Amino acid sequence: MTTTDGFTAPLGEEGPITAHPRPIIVGVDGSTESIIALRTAGRVAELTGAPLRAVLAWQYPSVAYDGYATMLDWSPEAQARDDLSATLSTAFGAASPDDLSSSTRPGAPAPVLIAAARHASLLVVGSRGHGGFAGLLLGSVSEAVARHSPCPVLITRGPEDVVLRSLSTTDERPIVVGVDGSPASLEALRIAGDAAHLLGSPLHVVIAWRKPASFVGGRSLPPAWSPEDDARENLHRSATRVLGRSLPPGTALLTREGPAAPVLLEAARGARAVVMGARGHGGFAGLLLGSATEAVIRHSPVPVLIVPDSSDRAERIEAMTPATADGGLPPRPDATARSAPEGEHE
Incomplete structure (x- = not known):
């Protein structure tokens, strides 16, 4: 060392x-x-x-x-x-x-x-x-x-034995990856696929879908349109684009109804790790903005891997x-300075 x-x-x-x-x-x-x-x-x-x-x-x-x-x-x-x-x-x-x-x-x-x-x-x-x-x-x-x-950023969620077990080649639990067709989610899928191959792990590719808010109250959806079918097509298109038409053994494509964070957290039960893109749209819109991020990062029972969109790396x-x-040194505070007494702020 x-x-x-x-x-x-x-x-x-x-x-x-x-x-x-x-x-x-x-x-x-x-x-x-x-x-x-x-x-x-x-x-x-x-x-x-x-x-x-x-x-x-x-x-x-x-x-x-x-x-x-x-x-x-x-x-x-x-x-x-x-x-x-x-x-x-x-x-x-x-x-x-x-x-x-x-x-x-x-x-x-x-x-x-x-x-x-x-x-x-x-x-x-x-x-x-x-x-x-x-x-x-x-x-x-x-x-x-x-x-x-x-x-990519790996956040070591869970007790040490759970975290280290997630990197074992004998662990039969799947790696879960959330996709929505965005560049970051496709990169997440690629990395999750590589990790599954390296560890000999099953791979569960998950997409979340929801009915538009205006139709949740019981109104009928437009004829010949199904958000679930759209999600399923998006999922299949993303998987074949990244993993190939012959999906690796142990790969499961899963569509789940609901908001992105709860869908991923539910999928994380029994998984070895969760992988998601840093930015997305569709089923995982705003996954790293506000409450959805906090929910996944703070409440996942297993490690979380966040994958950026490599196209804007330089920016x-x-x-x-x-x-x-x-490497530049931040300014050192004056050692003789004192915080101003209460009521004496400028």
Whole structure:
């Protein structure tokens, strides 16, 4: 294992990485969830032969507090290095993956991870965290990572044994993937198909459909039109386009009536993982916008893999990679500063 303050080839550096497989990035903060994420990422690296890169974000305290000025020997960067080393030791002990390196990065968690993922094959994060990745899957940080990561994001939902079992080649549970015909969902289907082949897993391809709101109250649908038939045709078209006309053994095409998030959560019961596109339309419209995202990410009993539309990768990287996430040091607060007493704000 190599533990460094920066990778040999800095993450976020422009230019393609062609000499070696693209790395797997894992967000670390010392929490139990990030330890599970590390072990999960290690297993994926073992299966795929990809290098593993552990990243911990650090920041100066945003507001100085009483006693901070006396902590002249304390360094958040040094603390981050110590935390990272301790977490790696807890996760792997003496059996660290051969191609493991680590880095502490200055900046807020989401931009740091998104910058680190610029040339990655996968970004792995825990479902909850603290420290450098506090609230990683709650609110704006979760939304930023899910929407803007340039590579797929694996969220390690569930207890450690459930998560690691999902990567076993002897697990007979299916991989569930939601499709709606959008580019992101087709990419999700491709990756889910590759994962099913790698793990020897059945693949359940699911599409959700609903009657238009104006017809839910009992009004008849227009003659010769059926939203369920439309969904079934969309599902078959998507599956044959990505997987081929001869579907792989163990592949099931499933149409389910209902909103996207409940349909996927129901399908996740008894599955090993759920895969979905970062953006979509039709049955999975707005899947990563608002309540549907929170429902799937927060309530899935199994790991969730979010797959971006690869066609707009460059735009997402440009939009979500500030200078501080790419190696620039954020400004250090004045150690002598004090928060203004109540009633004395400017």
